[in-house]
Amino acid sequence: MSETPIGSRTLEVSLGERSYPIHIGPGLLGEPDALAPWLAGRQVMVVTNEVVAPLYLARCRASLPADAEVRELVLPDGEATKTLESVSRIWDALLEAGFNRRCTLIALGGGVIGDMVGFAAACYQRGVAFIQVPTTLLSQVDSSVGGKTGVNHALGKNMIGAFWQPRAVLIDTETLETLPAREFSAGLAEVIKYGLIRDADFLGWLEGAMEDLRALEPMALIRAIECSCALKAEIVAEDETEQGVRALLNLGHTFGHAIEAHQGYGKWLHGEAVGAGMLMAAELSARLGWLDEAEVSRVRDILLAAALPLSVPADMSVEDFLVRMRLDKKNIDSRLRLILLRSLGDACLSHETTPELLEALIEAFPRA
């Protein structure tokens, strides 16, 4: 990490020849030539959605060199557009523009845009450059690191995709000013997750900083985003293609995916479902004797302070959870494995949950 312009920070994600920087700060988008250093050539396509375009597309263009050949593609908003058909539209636009292997794709938007544009870049002429400009807290702390790209399929989320690293990530914290509060809270769930799985000090800092974060205080935002990205980068560097430790990033996700799938994707935000799922994982850890009640309360309190749900949908039965959880793609050869907490700041992949324990937990968990 090094100091760049006052109030902004740069974090380097170390992946050998695929290493790249993450720049974090207020007002980065719109600075002249802010995106210039990472362009592969003059051909640039900015892909965004109908919500983000009127807010930030002009600033994005202002950060590109005057001599760039810039095309824009504005897709509909929302998880429902995260399909192979949308990615095909990007490929069509690239080919219609006559863009070659030295073009650069810029993903301006949240996680859906980032995942789709990253996948489009991964497979256009077998791989071209792309830059991420994430405009939601969730995408800033999650999609910025890890190289996961892809789309949903009727039969499952993120089933089609590739690992593909960006050339750079530019995070303008001012874009959070236009983010709906509910989406901001959903992003905080992932921030809290990094503390829970790997860094008790960061978790402690977050407990005190939650009010500043929700007030969008720039220095608090920069620290929360930087620490989150750094923690994720550490884990990804240890395990780039998700064979081992990277599974810990799925804390709360097996429960969360069950909620999202049962409700129909989009009704609960991903971060909301993960928030409730992390509380379920904490309570299950307590039932295994790993956490005490005070620790579970700390998890509940920080989720509450982030305005995240502490209960699951009233109409979800134990069976609804179990059926969905067995379908989760993290369960190699259909064995149920769960990420649990040995202590706050120390997650592990556990096979110790018995079906009875799991059923009792789900049965007793609050409904709303």
Place this chain on the structure above:
Amino acid sequence: MSETPIGSRTLEVSLGERSYPIHIGPGLLGEPDALAPWLAGRQVMVVTNEVVAPLYLARCRASLPADAEVRELVLPDGEATKTLESVSRIWDALLEAGFNRRCTLIALGGGVIGDMVGFAAACYQRGVAFIQVPTTLLSQVDSSVGGKTGVNHALGKNMIGAFWQPRAVLIDTETLETLPAREFSAGLAEVIKYGLIRDADFLGWLEGAMEDLRALEPMALIRAIECSCALKAEIVAEDETEQGVRALLNLGHTFGHAIEAHQGYGKWLHGEAVGAGMLMAAELSARLGWLDEAEVSRVRDILLAAALPLSVPADMSVEDFLVRMRLDKKNIDSRLRLILLRSLGDACLSHETTPELLEALIEAFPRA
């Protein structure tokens, strides 16, 4: 390279942790458990086409372990099926079968099947295992090495794809017995290409072995395939993602693509167009003073011995060639670069061709 069962050979393609073996020999397909060592788990999907299925699908199944959960998908034959829609059918089938990240795809067929199945494997759940069982000479000597996968787009060939390495390649030379003679000749064009670009000794051997090859003499086939794969592997190991020396593999391809595109893909076989393109490259090299007339004659003679065309379509004007050649995706930022021959066995990437020289060559080249 090491001796395995009598009459078969194994070549190792060295790519660090993505290294894999190529097994070459008569009758390999059908040997019990021949495919077993490279399966990632019990879930296996064999993808083939309507022409290959009745000939070799049963043998392929016989080479899989009895306890494997095997699914089969039979696609239509031909380059016209090399589309994103076909790859989507593979993804649909994998998801409908409930296959997880430890499944294995087997590509049983020619280059079209190999390219599509490799791409499907590259992007299913962000990458699963695949094994190539190429059944045409072209796919045996070309797709076996290099990790190029992908599909065509209405606006260009191979525009959507990924680099993805197989776990293993199994080449049963007996599958060539059912290959139409014209397709066999097209495969020979690529074999000749390896000699021309990099190995004068191999070229010399080929000149003497052409009759044995066309008679499908097993030892000659094994040597031709093994040397071709080894030469390609050397080049790919030096340049896995096609930034430099790998471009030499495109000898004859810029001319060839122009012919294929003008005629409509499928009318000329790829290898036939490349064959004529290599003769054009040789003649252009002679016009630059790099080859003498005797050397150009050797190129013409070996192509003739392989039953490849020595002329280009009668209705193709100089302009038809030039328009198509400028669109070729190997031409970064629209500069025309050509692979030419400094001598037989030594190709180079050249910028020395003037438009006048190129036009004169195309003008004078035989039409049929």
